[in-house]
Amino acid sequence: MKNVYQFWMLIGAMIWFVNVQAQDDKAFEFQATGNPVITHKYTADPAAFVYDDVFYVYAGQDTGDGRWYDMPNWLVFSTEDFKTWKEYPIPLKTSDFEWAKDHSSWAAQVIERNGKFYWYVSTEHQTGGKAIGVAVSDNPTGPFIDARGTALVTNDMTTECTSISWDDIDPTVWIDDDGQAYLIWGNTCCYYAKLKENMIELDGEIGTFILPHFTEAPWIHKHGDWYYLSYAAWFPEKTCYAMSKSITGPWEYKGILNEVSGNSNTNHQAIVEFKGDWYFVYHNGSIPTAGGSFLRSVCIDRLYYNEDGTMKRIQMTTEGVVPRDYR
Numbered sequence: 306m307k308n309v310y311q312f313w314m315l316i317g318a319m320i321w322f323v324n325v326q327a328q329d330d331k332a333f334e335f336q337a338t339g340n341p342v343i344t345h346k347y348t349a350d351p352a353a354f355v356y357d358d359v360f361y362v363y364a365g366q367d368t369g370d371g372r373w374y375d376m377p378n379w380l381v382f383s384t385e386d387f388k389t390w391k392e393y394p395i396p397l398k399t400s401d402f403e404w405a406k407d408h409s410s411w412a413a414q415v416i417e418r419n420g421k422f423y424w425y426v427s428t429e430h431q432t433g434g435k436a437i438g439v440a441v442s443d444n445p446t447g448p449f450i451d452a453r454g455t456a457l458v459t460n461d462m463t464t465e466c467t468s469i470s471w472d473d474i475d476p477t478v479w480i481d482d483d484g485q486a487y488l489i490w491g492n493t494c495c496y497y498a499k500l501k502e503n504m505i506e507l508d509g510e511i512g513t514f515i516l517p518h519f520t521e522a523p524w525i526h527k528h529g530d531w532y533y534l535s536y537a538a539w540f541p542e543k544t545c546y547a548m549s550k551s552i553t554g555p556w557e558y559k560g561i562l563n564e565v566s567g568n569s570n571t572n573h574q575a576i577v578e579f580k581g582d583w584y585f586v587y588h589n590g591s592i593p594t595a596g597g598s599f600l601r602s603v604c605i606d607r608l609y610y611n612e613d614g615t616m617k618r619i620q621m622t623t624e625g626v627v628p629r630d631y632r
């Protein structure tokens with residue numbers, strides 16, 4: 306009798322374990338009702354990525370008491386209509402980089418090349434100073450693994466422009482029409498370098514872009530034959546931008562694109578086209594009552610161009626966006 310009891314206890318435990326695992330592996334579905342888009346957890350530094358007609362948002366997770374950045378994970382969300390969203394099992398954590406300090410999942414961006422997805426992240430190196438790492442996956446929703454086992458950019462590689470220890474953050478990545486990939490990043494100074502075809506090594510010298518009022522958060526996109534380099538400027542941050550006919554500049558400053566974002570001293574944008582419309586993805590600190598500069602939330606609003614290619618000032622809204630088919 307005792308053995309039969311133990312047998313069924315064992316079976317029960319196995320069923321429970323399999324169920325819990327299944328739940329952890331499943332995407333969690335939710336409905337957006339405007340801005341912020343994600344309200345069941347705090348999300349910051351969004352990077353948007355469109356692949357196979359799906360709109361992905363990658364973000365760092367803000368946690369803690371709201372007094373400083375406490376960011377253990379990077380997260381991924383997807384939508385096809387901006388209403389129904391999926392959140393996937395945590396695809397990448399600072400602890401997945403053996404060389405990184407835990408809880409420092411700062412800004413990051415994903416790009417695809419040759420069927421692989423590369424996630425460039427900023428984090429804190431265990432030896433001190435911010436650093437950029439790169440993770441790789443066969444799937445946009447992960448799981449991702451450290452692609453190198455070492456940092457791609459460390460503080461000692463960028464000492465001429467500034468001596469601060471946090472200048473190597475906020476990577477944005479771009480593959481140009483000729484197939485050459487570029488990494489652009491920085492705080493205080495805006496750096497750029499070519500990436501090798503393998504996407505996990507720099508190729509040549511690190512250069513510096515001159516951008517008025519540059520603080521951090523560079524983001525590259527192209528519309529027509531114009532390249533746009535948007536970035537966080539001043540502090541508290543507004544989003545400014547510059548335009549060029551070449552990815553390597555020179556960049557012509559075009560002024561403010563977005564004002565200070567509600568209740569957050571940082572302002573971190575992504576700009577992408579989806580199904581023929583352009584979107585401005587950013588964060589604010591507006592979730593009551595704890596939301597703020599260290600407990601941020603991803604928002605999405607529309608972005609419009611003027612006829613001469615310059616961008617209209619963003620109108621941040623509570624309503625958020627709906628795709629063309631639903632208007």
Ligand code: FUB
Nearest residue numbers: 350411412521522571573
């Ligand atoms: O989230 C940590 C840092 O705050 C990011 O790397 C910056 O862009 C700013 O948003």
